[in-house]
Amino acid sequence: MNTRPTQRNLKLLLLASLALIASLALVACGGGDGGIGEGSNNDDVQTAEGGSATSGNLQISNWPLYIDGKTIDEFDAESGLSTKYTEDVNDNNEFFGKVQPLLTNGDSGGRDIVVVTDWMAEKMYNLGFIQNLDKAKIKNVEDNLIPSLQSPTFDPERAYSVPWQSGMTGIVARTDLAPDVKSINDLFDPKYKGKVTMLSEMRDTVPLVMKADGIEPADATTEDWMNAIDKLKENVDNGQIRRFTGNDFVQDLAKGDVVAAIGWSGDAIQAQADNPNIAYVQPAEGCSIWSDNMMIPVGAPNPEAAYAFMNYVYEPKNQAQIAEYVNYITPVSGVKEILEKKDPELANNDLIFPSEQFTENCFAQVSPPGDEAEVKEVEQAFQDVITG
Numbered sequence: 044m045n046t047r048p049t050q051r052n053l054k055l056l057l058l059a060s061l062a063l064i065a066s067l068a069l070v071a072c073g074g075g076d077g078g079i080g081e082g083s084n085n086d087d088v089q090t091a092e093g094g095s096a097t098s099g100n101l102q103i104s105n106w107p108l109y110i111d112g113k114t115i116d117e118f119d120a121e122s123g124l125s126t127k128y129t130e131d132v133n134d135n136n137e138f139f140g141k142v143q144p145l146l147t148n149g150d151s152g153g154r155d156i157v158v159v160t161d162w163m164a165e166k167m168y169n170l171g172f173i174q175n176l177d178k179a180k181i182k183n184v185e186d187n188l189i190p191s192l193q194s195p196t197f198d199p200e201r202a203y204s205v206p207w208q209s210g211m212t213g214i215v216a217r218t219d220l221a222p223d224v225k226s227i228n229d230l231f232d233p234k235y236k237g238k239v240t241m242l243s244e245m246r247d248t249v250p251l252v253m254k255a256d257g258i259e260p261a262d263a264t265t266e267d268w269m270n271a272i273d274k275l276k277e278n279v280d281n282g283q284i285r286r287f288t289g290n291d292f293v294q295d296l297a298k299g300d301v302v303a304a305i306g307w308s309g310d311a312i313q314a315q316a317d318n319p320n321i322a323y324v325q326p327a328e329g330c331s332i333w334s335d336n337m338m339i340p341v342g343a344p345n346p347e348a349a350y351a352f353m354n355y356v357y358e359p360k361n362q363a364q365i366a367e368y369v370n371y372i373t374p375v376s377g378v379k380e381i382l383e384k385k386d387p388e389l390a391n392n393d394l395i396f397p398s399e400q401f402t403e404n405c406f407a408q409v410s411p412p413g414d415e416a417e418v419k420e421v422e423q424a425f426q427d428v429i430t431g
Contacts, residue, residue, distance in 0.1 A: 088203070091174040091339040093347035101126045101348035105158040106335065107133065109208070111368035118355050124348050127153075133289070135163040135244070142340070146172040151342040155349040158207050162246055162410045164336045165197040168204075173338045175202050180350035183357035187376045192334065195407070204336040205353050206374035208309075208365075211323075211394070211405065212247045213330040215306035217296055219320040224303045226327045227255035231274075236283050240295060240304040241275065243287040245425040246408050247331060248275070248305050254328045260409045268411045268421045276428045287429040296321050308394045309371040323394055329404025334374070370395060 107130040115128050132138045138159065145152045146167075159167065167173050178185055184205050198204045216224045221235065230239045241248045250260035252271040278284045285301060293314045295301035308330075311323035339349050355361055359377030366373045367386060372395060382390040393401045411421040 088168070088171065088173070088175050089341070090177055091343060091346035091349070093177060093180050093350050097122055097124060097347050097351045099124065099345050099348060101155050101345055101352060102153045103128050103156045103158070103352070104131050104138070104154050105156075105207070106130065109158075109335075109369060111365055114356070114361065114365055117361075118352060122348075122351050122355070124351065126348075126352070132158060135160050139163060139167065143172075146170075146341055149342045151340040151344070153344060154340055155343045155345050156337050156352065157340050158335050158337055160246075160333055160335050161195065161197055161408060164204050164338060167338070167340075168198070172341055173203050174341055174343070174346070176205070176339065177346075177350065180347070181205065181353045181357070183354045187357050187359060189374055189376050192374050195334075204338050205357075206334040207337050207356075208369060209332065209334040209372040209374060211308040211325075211330040211332055211372075211397070211402070212242070212251065212305065212408070213308065213326050214303060214324040215292065215296065215311045215314070216303040216322060216324050217299065217301075217320050218322050220299065221302035224324060227251050227305070230303055230305070231278055231283060233283070235302055236281075237285050238300070238302045239283060240285050240288050240292045240301050242292075242305050242307075243289060243429050245422060246410060247307075247333075248287075249425065250331055250406070250409055251305060251326065251328075254406070255326065260331075260406055263409070263412070265411060265413050265417050265421060269424060272421070272424045272428055275425075279428055279431070293321070309369060312370040312392065312394055325401060327404075329406060330402065331408045332402065332405050333408040366395070372397065 101124045103126065105128065109130070110128070115126050118124070119126050131141075138157075142152060142154075142157070151157075157167075164173070184201075188201070188206070192206050192209070193201060214224060214227065214230070223229065224235075229235075230241075249268060249271045250263070252274060253260055253263050253267055256271070256274075258267050258271075275284065285295070288295070288304070290307065290310050292301060292304040292306050293310050296304060297314065297318050306323075308323050311321060314321040337349075337353055339346050343349060356365065357375050359375055359381055362373055362375040363378045363381040363385070366378050366382065367389065370389070370392075379390050379396050389395055411418045
C-alpha cells in the first residue's frame with residue numbers, strides 16, 4: 044500500500060517559497076485530441092457545470108489520513124452538504140486501474156472530486172476522464188493559490204487541477220543509527236546492507252537515483268531510466284535494499300530495522316513527533332517536488348458541491364487547520380501567517396514552508412520520456428524489480 048502520508052497525517056503547507064515548487068513548473072504539459080479514453084485538450088473537454096445553489100451530497104476520493112478530523116464536519120455544517128470522504132487512493136496506478144473502466148463510460152462511480160499526483164492528473168486528463176473547471180466558481184482558489192503553483196507545465200492555466208497539498212521526496216533517516224547519510228548514493232553503502240528501503244512509487248525513487256548519479260531527471264532518456272532500474276535490481280539481488288514500501292517505511296525506521304529510506308517529507312515530521320531520531324534529510328543532490336491535485340471527473344453527479352469544497356479549503360483559516368494535521372506544503376497563501384500565531388514551530392519548519400535555499404537543487408517530479416509503449420516498458424521493468 045502506497046499511502047503517501049503516514050498518518051497521512053501528512054501532506055502540506057504554504058508559501059513553499061516561490062522557488063520551492065517553482066520546480067513544480069517542470070511537469071509535462073497535457074493535451075491530445077479525442078473523446079473519453081482517447082485524449083483531449085482544453086478546447087474539447089467539457090467544463091464541469093455547477094448549479095445555482097449548493098445542495099445534496101458530495102463524494103471525495105483522497106489518500107488515507109490526508110485531512111484533519113474536523114474539516115469535513117465543519118464544511119458540511121456551513122454548506123448544508125452531506126460529504127462522503129473516502130480514503131481509497133492508496134497508489135496512483137492502483138486507483139487508476141479501479142476507476143478507468145467506469146470513467147471510460149463517462150461514470151465517476153459517484154465521485155465528485157478525485158485527488159491524484161501531477162503525472163496521473165495529466166494522464167487522466169489526456170484520456171478525457173477529467174473535466175475543465177469553471178474558474179468563476181472557485182474564487183478562493185484564484186485569489187489564494189500560491190504563485191509557484193499557478194502555472195505548472197502539465198496544466199499551465201490550471202484549467203482542470205487544483206493542488207490539494209505538495210511535498211518533497213528525499214531521505215528519511217535514523218540520525219542516531221545513520222548520521223552520515225547525506226546523499227541517495229549513501230543508501231548503497233554496504234555497511235547499511237539490508238537496512239535501506241525505497242518507495243514503490245517509480246516516479247519518486249528512480250529520478251532520485253538518476254540525480255545522484257549526475258543525470259538531470261528532466262533530461263533523462265529511456266536508457267537512463269532503465270540503467271537506474273538496473274542499479275536498483277542489483278541492490279535488491281545483493282540484499283542491500285530491504286524492500287520497497289509506501290509510507291510504512293516509517294514503522295521500519297521506528298523499530299530500527301531500517302536506518303535510512305527514500306521517503307516523503309511530511310511522514311518525517313509526523314514520525315519525529317514519536318521518535319526525535321527520525322528526520323528528513325535533504326539529499327545533497329536535491330529532492331523531488333510534487334503535488335496531489337483535486338479534479339472533477341467526467342460523470343461527477345454534483346460539480347457545484349465540488350466547487351464549494353475547493354473554495355472552502357482554499358480559505359486560509361480552513362487550510363491552516365488541515366496544515367497543522369498533515370504537515371505537508373500547503374498551496375494556500377496566508378497559512379504561514381496564521382500558524383506563526385498558533386504554532387511558530389510549524390510556521391518555521393523548512394519541510395512545511397521551504398526556503399529557496401533549502402530547495403535550490405530540487406526538481407519537479409518527472410515521468411519517463413517517450414510514447415505510451417516506451418513508458419510502459421520502463422514501468423514494467425520497475426515493477427519487476429519491486430515484486431522480485
